Amino acid sequence: MEFDFYVKAIMRGDSEFYGVVNVWASVFTSLTYCYVLQRLTGPGPVRLASVLFLLLPLRLSSVHIGGSTAFFIAWLANFKLLMFALGKGPLTKPDSFLNFIAIACLPIKIRQNPHPGEVDHEKPQNCSRRSVLNFRIKLMLLGVLLLLHNYSDRLPWLLIWFLYCFHIYLCLEIILAVVAMVVRAALGIELEPQFNEPYMSTSLQDFWGRRWNLMVTSILRPTVYEPVLSLCSRVVSRKYAPLPAVLGTFVVSAIMHELMFYYLGRVRPTGEITGFFLLHGICLMVEIGVKKRLKLKRGLPIPLSGLLTVGFMMITAFWLFLPPLLRCRADVRAFEEYAALGQFVKDAMKLNLFSKFV
Structure with missing residues (x-):
């Protein structure tokens, strides 16, 4: 049976x-x-x-x-x-x-081993507990989003698109966290975090460099940013060489995102994804250039800078990032997959197939 x-x-x-x-x-x-x-x-x-x-x-x-x-x-x-x-x-x-x-x-x-003088025997345990609690909270939030989808026909489109952005973030973080948990348990190695609470970003530099999808950042830095930085340092001053290196990194990221979207939908790229990353690359160049020019050590108050950063991310995502994703019906297909998984679990529970694992 x-x-x-x-x-x-x-x-x-x-x-x-x-x-x-x-x-x-x-x-x-x-x-x-x-x-x-x-x-x-x-x-x-x-x-x-x-x-x-x-x-x-x-x-x-x-x-x-x-x-x-x-x-x-x-x-x-x-x-x-x-x-x-x-x-x-x-x-x-x-x-x-x-x-x-x-x-x-x-x-x-x-995760690289810390210096002997920096070892804290309590910190790993506290971090582990916070990570588990954080993961559970985000898993619950994803469940709430799935429930809200049943009422999407009654919600304003702006709220639905906001929930889609949050849904993408939660899915990415949960999938990467699950992979990290399995690897950590199987191989017994300590791993770097993949995300660092991107909704708390206070600038584009903070968002892209220190909080969002750190695995991609750690890959693009040695393969794109550093080679372009080294090349540009021969043409412009070392002070401003990071600016074209940043733009070059976003160009490569745009190409790879176009490829990822093609895998998802098998539709010809429209250029909106490329526009999204080029826009962010140029804005990040301006932000870094202004900071260097004015020698700013402190920016705007954190609540205001955080609101502006997250607001800019949402507006540009609504304009350029979400439309091609929705055109390939990624949202519809994703919820169909959730429904299929839910039905599988229900059928299995009816047959008591999970009893031996409890």
Whole structure:
């Protein structure tokens, strides 16, 4: 009885299920090839598996699994492999096969050991408790958003779009946190956080550099920002060389986001996503330039700067970021996936399939 239930569940989404198995088996095989080669050869193009990782997400169509897989391998893993081929980056440090595979294909970064004089034996425990509580609260908030979706026809469109932005943030943070928890439990390694409460940002520099999706920041800094900074330092003064480096980083981020949206919807890019990131890149350049020019050590009062920053993020997201996402029906498909998962859990509970895990 139980076996038949699982077989039927798999067959209902057989295409996506077998696609996931096929994609991740290919990723594992490719990264095994890279790990073996690092023992036999030095840095060079033979270490790359980038072309394969750009094609694999096309085999998936779901918003959550397909979108997450595309982000993990087509973006993060490709950039890590690029650094690996140059003899740089996190993949040159792992001392075990499992660590190499996990770091290569998952959005994680191993926390560096603090200096002996900075070790605090109470702080890790307190941070861990706060992290667990924080995760539970955000999981509950996501549940509330799913319930509110049932009343979307009665809510003003502005509120719905605001909830969509919050939904995107919660989904990203929860997915990345779950991956980090699994890796931490399986490999026993301490990891850097992926987000740092972006809704508390007080400037664009604070949002993009220190709070939002820190995994992407840690990848783009050595692969794009630092090389462009080094190149521009030869042309302009060191003081202002970070400005074109910032814009170059946002250009690459725009290209990768266009690719991620193509994986999600399989629709031709309209340029709105590129416009969103170019606008933010230019505004961030202006912000940094003004701070350097006026030698500002303090900005506006935190409540006001926070309100302006979050407000700017929301307005530009409504204008440029959300429309292409909604045109590919990502919202509708995402809630259909939630409904399918909920139905699966209900069917399983009726058959008492979860009783043996309790």
